[in-house]
Amino acid sequence: MAAPIFLSYRWVDGVAPARVEILDREMRLRGVPVWRDVRELGAGGLNEVVAADALRDLSCGCVLYFTEAVLDSWFIKSVELAAVRHRIERDGDFFVTAVFDGVDSEQSEILRREIGVDPGDYQGIFIDQTVDFEAQMRPFASQVLRRYLATVAGEPTAVAVDTWNEIPLAVEAALHLNWASGDSGAGPLPIEPEQLKDAAKDVEAALRARTDCRDLRVSGNVHLSSAFLVGYSFREPTGWRIVADHARAAVEIAGVAADRQDWRLNLHPNQNDSTELVVQVCASAECGHAVRRHRRGAEARAELGVFPADGRPGRRSLEGAKINPLGAAIVATIREARERYGVASSELYLACPWTLAMALGWNFASSGPVVVHEATAAKDSYHPNPLRLP
Numbered sequence: 364m365a366a367p368i369f370l371s372y373r374w375v376d377g378v379a380p381a382r383v384e385i386l387d388r389e390m391r392l393r394g395v396p397v398w399r400d401v402r403e404l405g406a407g408g409l410n411e412v413v414a415a416d417a418l419r420d421l422s423c424g425c426v427l428y429f430t431e432a433v434l435d436s437w438f439i440k441s442v443e444l445a446a447v448r449h450r451i452e453r454d455g456d457f458f459v460t461a462v463f464d465g466v467d468s469e470q471s472e473i474l475r476r477e478i479g480v481d482p483g484d485y486q487g488i489f490i491d492q493t494v495d496f497e498a499q500m501r502p503f504a505s506q507v508l509r510r511y512l513a514t515v516a517g518e519p520t521a522v523a524v525d526t527w528n529e530i531p532l533a534v535e536a537a538l539h540l541n542w543a544s545g546d547s548g549a550g551p552l553p554i555e556p557e558q559l560k561d562a563a564k565d566v567e568a569a570l571r572a573r574t575d576c577r578d579l580r581v582s583g584n585v586h587l588s589s590a591f592l593v594g595y596s597f598r599e600p601t602g603w604r605i606v607a608d609h610a611r612a613a614v615e616i617a618g619v620a621a622d623r624q625d626w627r628l629n630l631h632p633n634q635n636d637s638t639e640l641v642v643q644v645c646a647s648a649e650c651g652h653a654v655r656r657h658r659r660g661a662e663a664r665a666e667l668g669v670f671p672a673d674g675r676p677g678r679r680s681l682e683g684a685k686i687n688p689l690g691a692a693i694v695a696t697i698r699e700a701r702e703r704y705g706v707a708s709s710e711l712y713l714a715c716p717w718t719l720a721m722a723l724g725w726n727f728a729s730s731g732p733v734v735v736h737e738a739t740a741a742k743d744s745y746h747p748n749p750l751r752l753p
Contacts (some may be wrong), residue, residue: 365539367396367532367615369418370577371443372428373436375589379614382395383428386462389504390426392562394538395511399423401447401527411442423514423530424458429474429487430465450479458510461487462503505565512537517579522568524593526586526598536582538566542589556750559589563596567603570615581721582608583713588737588750590717594724595752605725607718612683614718616725621690621695625672628696630665637662637670638707640645640700644669644693645676646715647743653738654712657745665704669693681716697730704751708732712745 368390370381379401390397398417405412418425425447433439450457454483459478463471471487488503490496515537523536530539570579579597594616596602605616641663643650651668670676681689700706711733713720727733732751736745 365396365532365537366421366423366514367398367417368507369422369425369443370397370399370715371425371439373430373432373439375432376566380428380430382462383463385500386428387424387506387602389497389500389562390507391541392540392558393504393565394540395504396530397534398532401530406624409607411438412673414438415442417448418443419450423456424460424507427474427640428462428633429461429463429471431470434470434473436516440477442636446477456514458508460507462490462500463487464490476579479700482635495578501561501565503571508565508569509572512569515573518574518576518616519580519614520574521553522579522581522583522593524581524583524585524589525583526589530583536580540566540583540593542586542592548682556588556748559592559750560752561591567596567601571601577603577694579603579605581605585720586716586737587713587715587717587720588735590720591711591713591724591735592752594721594751595727596724597715598725599728600691603725604719607721608719609716611682611716614683614686614722616687616690616718616722619688619691623691623692624685624689626689626692627668627670627672628692629668629670630696630700631668632665632704635662635664635665639663639707640665640667640694640697640704640706640709642667642709642711644671644713644715645721646681646719648676648714648742650712650714650738650742653742653744655720656743657736664706667693667696667700676714685716686719687722687726688718690719691726694722694726694730697727706731708734711735712738714738714742 369386387399404413412575429732439733447459461474488497488499521536522540523530523534523540524540524542526542530541581593597605599618607614608614643654697709708731735750738745
């Protein structure tokens with residue numbers, strides 16, 4: 364299983380502080396597996412034993428959300444911090460950091476003595492109450508990610524992505540990305556597309572700083588916009604290569620020659636002043652009706668339709684080895700449309716395996732701005748809050 368970060372905090376009147384939710388979310392957005400009581404302890408569980416065991420044996424580090432209430436918490440001081448001290452004595456790689464919220468340096472010194480960490484080596488953040496808390500959590504979460512990755516062994520880096528369900532800590536992938544757009548209608552960690560973009564940048568930068576190996580192994584159950592974002596974040600110019608483990612076949616996403624194979628790529632210009640290219644990739648389902656309902660007559664400078672040669676979309680019509688060459692061919696046609704028709708941006712509507720969405724993102728390097736639309740749960744239209752890149 365992944366060795367998670369233990370998140371320690373004080374409940375107040377039976378309620379977790381709202382800021383803990385933000386801290387938890389920002390770390391998980393960046394792929395850090397987080398051990399947290401609300402997910403790991405069931406009602407009536409042996410809280411003391413389970414929490415202490417998680418710190419002593421399972422986790423690779425501890426993040427403490429430190430407020431004045433912590434100083435009065437018997438559980439934190441006698442159970443959690445006792446386990447932290449035990450772990451530090453046994454494991455020099457175990458790290459501890461804290462978010463000091465509403466406390467001064469003198470109060471934080473009490474914590475330092477409790478843990479037994481040299482204050483000169485202690486890393487944490489004092490919250491500036493005049494600055495947005497969420498804005499302060501993004502760089503802090505990125506620091507935690509880098510510390511966490513320093514404890515991860517093995518190449519290539521394994522990444523689990525799930526935008527529908529929680530990723531259990533038992534999953535051995537180094538990074539656990541629970542990504543789902545707030546408009547997707549599903550997912551354990553609903554967030555806005557802009558937050559996803561920030562997280563993706565931070566993950567790529569942290570992985571690049573960790574190793575010279577540019578290989579990723581990605582598995583999961585992924586919304587198409589999130590799959591596209593993963594591919595785009597680790598796209599061709601960055602030097603990353605991706606193996607996407609789909610249930611039906613593994614897909615290698617790396618530099619290949621574009622190949623349309625037996626797929627029809629129909630590019631049609633329109634006579635209007637729009638600078639948009641509408642791209643419909645109808646690989647696993649016909650999506651034209653949903654696109655028309657979503658756009659409601661909005662004009663496009665050109666339209667690109669991607670269809671199986673027999674005109675019958677279906678998940679079995681696209682084999683693993685064909686996905687990346689087809690993705691390269693689609694993106695090459697988008698570049699052609701940009702040059703021929705003066706297209707400024709691409710509006711991407713996908714009905715395809717998530718591996719093809721990831722391959723499209725990886726190949727999209729120099730193809731200009733793109734808007735990726737996520738279909739509604741009913742598949743009869745698209746959500747109003749798309750993913751915009753770059």
